[in-house]
Amino acid sequence: MVGRKIWGGNGLGRKMVGRNIRGGRMGGGNMIRLFHIVIVVLAVAWWPLCVGAGDGRPTGILTALPEEMQVLSQHLKDKRTRTFLGVTFQTGKLQGRKVVLATSGIGKVNAAKTATLLLDRFHPREVIFSGVAGGLNPDLSPGDIVIGTRTAQHDFGKLTEREFEPQTPTPETPLFIEAPEALLRAADRVAARVKFDPILTTRGARTPRVIRGVIITGDVFVASPTKVAELRETFKADAVEMEGAAVALVCWQQRVPCMVIRSISDKADVGAWEDFERFIKMASDNSARFTLELLRVLAEQPVARH
Numbered sequence: 001m002v003g004r005k006i007w008g009g010n011g012l013g014r015k016m017v018g019r020n021i022r023g024g025r026m027g028g029g030n031m032i033r034l035f036h037i038v039i040v041v042l043a044v045a046w047w048p049l050c051v052g053a054g055d056g057r058p059t060g061i062l063t064a065l066p067e068e069m070q071v072l073s074q075h076l077k078d079k080r081t082r083t084f085l086g087v088t089f090q091t092g093k094l095q096g097r098k099v100v101l102a103t104s105g106i107g108k109v110n111a112a113k114t115a116t117l118l119l120d121r122f123h124p125r126e127v128i129f130s131g132v133a134g135g136l137n138p139d140l141s142p143g144d145i146v147i148g149t150r151t152a153q154h155d156f157g158k159l160t161e162r163e164f165e166p167q168t169p170t171p172e173t174p175l176f177i178e179a180p181e182a183l184l185r186a187a188d189r190v191a192a193r194v195k196f197d198p199i200l201t202t203r204g205a206r207t208p209r210v211i212r213g214v215i216i217t218g219d220v221f222v223a224s225p226t227k228v229a230e231l232r233e234t235f236k237a238d239a240v241e242m243e244g245a246a247v248a249l250v251c252w253q254q255r256v257p258c259m260v261i262r263s264i265s266d267k268a269d270v271g272a273w274e275d276f277e278r279f280i281k282m283a284s285d286n287s288a289r290f291t292l293e294l295l296r297v298l299a300e301q302p303v304a305r306h
C-alpha cells in the first residue's frame, strides 16, 4: 500500500506520503507541520548569515605586544577578563560592537596558541590582527599601514647548503593564506576615511599612507638588508612580522575570516632595532586606530563566514 488517508480531521484529505522516525505511517497534516518546522528552523539558522549580524558572535582582535593593544583596550566598554591556559582575553564592546581582545606575545607559537584558544572559547565571527611590522617595500615609511591581502610563513620550508625553499603547499597548509575579499573591501572603506596624525620627518610632515600588500611572518626580527632583498624576491612581500600568518592559518583551517593589519615600525634594515624602539608607539596606535574604524565599518556592513 502506497498511502492511505489516516486523518479525517485535517480537512485536507491528503494521502500519506512518508514515514515517521519510528517507521510508522505519517499523515499529510503531520507532513505539512513537519515541513513548516523545517522551514522555520532553516530560516532561524540562515537569518544571521543572510543579514550578516545578530548572532551575537564577537570580532576577535589579537595583537602581539601590550603596546599594540593599548589604544584598543582604552576604548573598550563593559570590560571583563577571562584567562585560559595563561592567556588573558578581554571581552566587551568597541564602537558598539562585541569584541574579544588578546595579546599573544611574540612569535608564531604564541600567536597560534592564542588564536586557537580564541576560536575555541569565543567563536568569533572574524579575527583581525593589529600591530607593527618591518617594511620590505621601499615605498613604505614608519606609520604607514599595510592591509594584508595574503600572508605566508617565510621561515617554513627546506634549507640546503645552497638555498632556502618555501614549504611545499598541502591542502590544509597553503603557502599563502588569502584574506577574504569582504574584509579587504571593508578595510578599503576604512582607508578612504581614517584620519591619522601627520608624522614629522627631517623633510617635513607627511600623512601616513595605507596600501594593500603581502605580509610575511617568521620567528625572527629582521634587521638585515640582505634578508630584505631575499624576502622581497621570494615572496614579493611588503611587510615582515612574527605572528600574522600563524593566526591566519589557524583561522583559515577553521573557516573563520581573518585579516592582518600592520603599521610600519621600521624598515627591517640595519637601523631596524633603533627605529622599532622609536616608532613602536606611533605605529601601534595607527594600526589600532585603523582597527577601531574597521569595527565601525563592519558594524555597518558585517561579514558572514566564507
Ligand code: SAH
Pocket (backbone or CB within 6 Å): 064, 065, 105, 106, 107, 131, 132, 133, 134, 135, 220, 221, 222, 223, 240, 241, 242, 243, 265, 266, 267, 268, 269, 272, 276
Ligand atoms: N621588544 C621585543 C622585540 C619585539 S619583536 C624584545 O625586546 O624582544 C618585534 C615585534 O614587532 C614582533 O611582534 C613583530 O611582529 C613586529 N616586527 C616589527 N618589526 C619587525 C621586523 N623588522 N622583523 C620582524 N618582526 C617585526
